[in-house]
Amino acid sequence: MNGPLIEKDGLVLGTLIQRYKRFLADVHLEDGSTITVHSTNTGSMKTCWEPGDRVLLERATNPDRKLKFTWLASERSPGNWIGVDTGMPNRVVAEAARRDALPGLPGLHSVRTEVKYGAENSRIDVLALDGEGLQVFIEVKNATLKDGAWVRFPDAVTERGTKHLRELQAMVRAGHRAAIAFFIHRADVSAFDAARDIDPVYAAELDRAVEAGVTVLPLAVRMVTTPDSGGLWRLRWELPGLLPWQPRR
Numbered sequence: 515m516n517g518p519l520i521e522k523d524g525l526v527l528g529t530l531i532q533r534y535k536r537f538l539a540d541v542h543l544e545d546g547s548t549i550t551v552h553s554t555n556t557g558s559m560k561t562c563w564e565p566g567d568r569v570l571l572e573r574a575t576n577p578d579r580k581l582k583f584t585w586l587a588s589e590r591s592p593g594n595w596i597g598v599d600t601g602m603p604n605r606v607v608a609e610a611a612r613r614d615a616l617p618g619l620p621g622l623h624s625v626r627t628e629v630k631y632g633a634e635n636s637r638i639d640v641l642a643l644d645g646e647g648l649q650v651f652i653e654v655k656n657a658t659l660k661d662g663a664w665v666r667f668p669d670a671v672t673e674r675g676t677k678h679l680r681e682l683q684a685m686v687r688a689g690h691r692a693a694i695a696f697f698i699h700r701a702d703v704s705a706f707d708a709a710r711d712i713d714p715v716y717a718a719e720l721d722r723a724v725e726a727g728v729t730v731l732p733l734a735v736r737m738v739t740t741p742d743s744g745g746l747w748r749l750r751w752e753l754p755g756l757l758p759w760q761p762r763r
Contacts, residue, residue: 518750519609525747526571552581555598558669561660562596563588595737597699603656604639606751617756618731621645632681650691653678657696664762665698666709679719683726693729705760706732732757
């Protein structure tokens, strides 16, 4: 896919002081002030940030919201941005599907999002039709845990994620297509694998899902930052292709 799928402008640059209580972070702004911002990512966020990282913040559109900014990304090394907004992967994957530009799944159309399905009271992130009219169920996971050259998922035990894998297998058995898209929200890695030491149950279920016919898409994500007007910044998301799935020894 050439060009941005999602783009945000008017972003504020700051320096991270600390993250705490799962959804809060303190950020020092370039004007010398310190603010508390919202984090949509309530997971462990291992390898995603350290105090002193530069961060990009989006101003809330609701003037009554208590926390006026949301933390979108952190810069772990010069030019190496890590996406920490857990809502963004679903948006980018859905937009790629709408444009028939999702790596590894060509020919998609009639895209819907957050559709109820399955026997375990789930919602599928993206539901589309393929060129033959088959339903394609796509689950999206934000993958950011860096381990050497690998990115791994999950970064903590996820019973919910294991349930989603069972639901996808059931869709394949029912005659549909199913895929799990690992949205690799950083560019400093070159391969993907499950975090088998962190959640062996999830890793085993992922292997069973592949055997059952579920497609695994380790989506390479490119985040591009450019200066905007008035000292603000622009950030865009692109999907240049897939990373290989290689076992982490």
